[in-house]
Amino acid sequence: MNLIEVIKENVIRGHTDSNAKYPPDLAGKPGVKDLVQNAIDEMIPASQILNESLIAGMEIVGSKFSAGEYFVPDMLLSAQAMKSGMQIIEPLLKSEDSKKIGTVVIGTVKGDMHDIGKNLVRMMLEGGGFEVIDLGINTPPEKFIEAAKKYPDAIIGMSALLTTTMENMRISIEALRANGLNNKVIIGGAAASQKFADEIHADGFTRDAAQSVQLVKRLIGLAA
């Protein structure tokens, strides 16, 4: 296995560096951080490391998760490992290479404090190469408006889990439109459904975090 492959493997296994104890069988062995440094030392181009090791690794992690072969904590270990590599190559990458493929603003709507689902969506989108601005929980329409003004190209994601807060998605969308803001809006959360999305004129809905990446890519024209 060449170094590129080894790094990718370590991303998949979620092994950050030689100090990391997980996964147990790799404890003590060099991890992503160490190996990326080696690769740089061996003059492998940073962009190649990024695409063929880090992103390629995370893609496999994502599909393992979707296939039920990984838990979220597995995915988080990999994301951490990836990040440790990113920190090394980032300064070396030309700015256009490192540019995110798009921006997503995400928040749980007013009155609603559930955020586990929303956080998973954020994580998945970040893993998929998006920059994600997280407005947190209990987000009033004004905050969505503010963010939409600041990121005019961003997709806006809203989450709601209560039957009594899902109307706040409608209200927030109406508020955006009333302010002349045309950002695409996607919604989710246990209370939402495609039917409800249609009803409140949201531009997209998905049942789970895994599908949200595809959805956002489709909305910005990156996927069919």
Place this chain on the structure above:
Amino acid sequence: MNLIEVIKENVIRGHTDSNAKYPPDLAGKPGVKDLVQNAIDEMIPASQILNESLIAGMEIVGSKFSAGEYFVPDMLLSAQAMKSGMQIIEPLLKSEDSKKIGTVVIGTVKGDMHDIGKNLVRMMLEGGGFEVIDLGINTPPEKFIEAAKKYPDAIIGMSALLTTTMENMRISIEALRANGLNNKVIIGGAAASQKFADEIHADGFTRDAAQSVQLVKRLIGLAA
């Protein structure tokens, strides 16, 4: 007990005439038909018989049914007994006295064959003094339109029991309005609800037949 009271009692007990076997304890005894004839012979005014015996009796029957003290077949027996009395006094009543207090057109909507509920509503309304035009089951919008044209003051009642036919109530109401017909519309049936009624701009809804009389009276301004 005077004759007026005895007739009323016989309406309540559902005893038509001396040939009727029900209720068993009254078999062989004179019934409403016989007693009304006696009353006429005794020169009691027809309108008094109508109001104080027949209608008053049926009112009690209705409230017994609402209170769970009567079954539908009990009520039907009473209705029959009342009718037998009506047949005698009708020719004697001045036409304005016998005039119905209002007209209701009722039908189960297109695609739906459930009619037990609708029939009960009809029965209750008739008992309440309304003329009821029954369009039957599987009633297309055109039939409602036709009837609405014929009876411009009639309240129109629609019944639907299937989730897949309740939309036909909306469609029928829209068709009425599109034809410039402003008859008030009330709806019912297991699939309907007040919320749905509001949504499709129906003028009224009730959960059961007993309440439908009150509803219709309210809509024509006879009750609060």
Place this chain on the structure above:
Amino acid sequence: MISTVEKKLIISNPDELFFGLAPKPVKCQRGFEIGNGVVYPEINFTLPQIIINESTWKEVKSIYTEIIGEVCKRAIELKTPALVVEFELLPPMTMNPEWGAEITKILSENLDVFYKKSGLKSALRVTPVDIRDTNRPPLMRSGELTVNMFRSFELCAQAGADMLSIESTGGKEVHDDALVNADLSGIIFSLGILAVKDMQYLWERVVDISKNHNVIPAGDTGCAFANTAMILADKGMIPKTLAAVIRVATVVRSLQAYLAGAIGPSKDCAYEGPYIKAITGIPISMEGKTSACAHLSYLGNIASAAADLWSNESVQNVKLLSAYAPVVSLEQLIYDCRLMNLALKNGNEFTLKYRNLMVESDAGLDPQAYILKPEIIISLSQKIIQEDSPYKMTLCAVDETLKLLRDASDKKEIKLNEMELRWLDILSMQFDEIPGDEINLIKKMKNGIYADKFLPAEYDI
């Protein structure tokens, strides 16, 4: 060819009438047998508020596709030993038989995929609507509606149905009125003559279609009669004793399907099922507390006492807090079945005790529950099958049930209020005047108050 009924019950010991075991199990294509020691869930579902026409057809299909996918997923997660799915067509899907077949195909193909991919054993029951009842008086043997109803059976069988059922309505045009008038002569005419004749006509044909397409002719239900009565009785509109009498009377008309060659499992809403099981030995489907989504009931537990399939009757595809309603129902059914199946594994003695809990739970609280007690099922069935003609059997069913209920009330095994008792008297009086001979009742009815409700020629009378 309609055979006549044996004079001996297949199950004649009340202690042998319990859930999960039927003397004549039914073998299904995708790897399992119904009535052979395990109770399986039978899941039903229907559309949410939507109109069915060309413009919504795509959405209708996608709803069914979604439901079947979710249902199978959860069935696998909960490791159900097998799953029966019922697809009850809605009227437009029978009037346009191609539509019903299209949905059948979607469901069947999905069941295939999950069987192959995940080993989920399953069977699909398809139930066209008896659309003959659309016009009154109905044409039962002619006309476009009849043609389309039979075509619907054909096309659904071709499209992947494993079992065919129907909630047939022959005689209902008289029964509806007779019911709200509590008129026993009309009820007996409807059930003992019209319904019987129509069942014989209809089921000979459904059995033929089933044979031609190698599917299971599963069975019918007295739903249009006895369940209508049950709902009305539960709402306090007619006497519960009357509803109980009608239930036992439907045994005879429903039995005709099995005499014509149907082999079960019977339809879930046929609460006369346990009688049929005792008489014929076929496995039955039942619904009770877990079908509260479809109708409230006083038979919640007793209904499961002899069930081989356990059903939720029907639920719209609406979203609850956890999941879509069909998934919720399925989960509940599976947990109910687990208890029954573990009881079966604990041996007969325990199973009986457990069954008796179900029986005791409800039997004393409602006459309709009372007539589902195993001893009563056996004793009434025994009497009914001694009679020679379906008409006589129906008379016997009514007579014996009336006596039984009076007896039970006297013995304080059930509590009947004054209204019920009054009607029990009236019904008995009515019964005494009903001709013992079929011909005479027919003659009377052809000229009586129901004369304009039904067409004698359509019943060949």
Place this chain on the structure above:
Amino acid sequence: MISTVEKKLIISNPDELFFGLAPKPVKCQRGFEIGNGVVYPEINFTLPQIIINESTWKEVKSIYTEIIGEVCKRAIELKTPALVVEFELLPPMTMNPEWGAEITKILSENLDVFYKKSGLKSALRVTPVDIRDTNRPPLMRSGELTVNMFRSFELCAQAGADMLSIESTGGKEVHDDALVNADLSGIIFSLGILAVKDMQYLWERVVDISKNHNVIPAGDTGCAFANTAMILADKGMIPKTLAAVIRVATVVRSLQAYLAGAIGPSKDCAYEGPYIKAITGIPISMEGKTSACAHLSYLGNIASAAADLWSNESVQNVKLLSAYAPVVSLEQLIYDCRLMNLALKNGNEFTLKYRNLMVESDAGLDPQAYILKPEIIISLSQKIIQEDSPYKMTLCAVDETLKLLRDASDKKEIKLNEMELRWLDILSMQFDEIPGDEINLIKKMKNGIYADKFLPAEYDI
């Protein structure tokens, strides 16, 4: 005043841990006692899709009025021996305590009417929301939210609540992150230290309020921790073994309510309830298959094995084919209860066998079900209460559960897949590094990755 736990279980024989009977029954105002030989339904309901504000408030009230009327009507029709109603406030109803009190009054008055008119025995549990969690890091002992939460208890108690409960969230601000990272040190810090301290603080006050208003301080639930874990595990997001470990760990924090003077019945969603029942003898509320409307579950039957109240957790007031969903749930609960209550009448031996069906139904299929086996509940509880501090008890709970699950997997009593086993290893490794001493973990956490998530002063640490 928080008392310390006895070193002896109140129920120490697994065969004495079953449904309907608790050593310390709870007496209710409207004529019945919970835990005294009968299992009662606890019905829950919530609003359909609607926003709560001044303009919708009238409609909100009419929805609750309608629900309680329909529910009581059906409860009477089905002759339930008694009914417990839970009203879980929604956040705006706690933030505006008057609103929550207004609904409480509606419900309580209706229950009164039906008690007087029809003899329906009943009790009303009212559960304000732990709104302190609205801002992060949360203020647990100060600020407007805390004030309003306590006022909500006060006003609801005045308005007619019979019991007070809460799903309290102290420590959740750390737990949420620790959970998705499967980080046992964060989990133990959250449950064994933060949650415990907050429970002590909170429940001393709730007990005081209860005493002042003569209502029952009923209990709390580890919902915010263990049910969140359960849902995530059921969705395949975190290991089921982790969820099982967390469940047992919550026993210690939930126990604090009873040490502070709560007397039960515990909250339905507290699946740690059977542990609490064994340790304290108080009656418990549980939810299982009949709460599938609120969340799917792998604990459908086993959850009922020790239940004194049997709940549907929650359902929106949407219309199903039969009736509104709360009525449907109630009917199902009542039928479930009837079976349990008849089993109890059949004597201990049969009751045990029946309870064992419930246990066997699920215990082998999921680690979260496995830890609800009566023998395991008793043996783990026994070990936990030997420890001296809540922190040590929590460590013990985690340690013993990890060992137990490995053992169960080795003995093939549960089947853990490779992913689960891998995480079982990782969790054990993590556990070995957690300080045995509370002070050391606190020190570590004040400077660790969760340092910006919580405010030490709010927990007095």
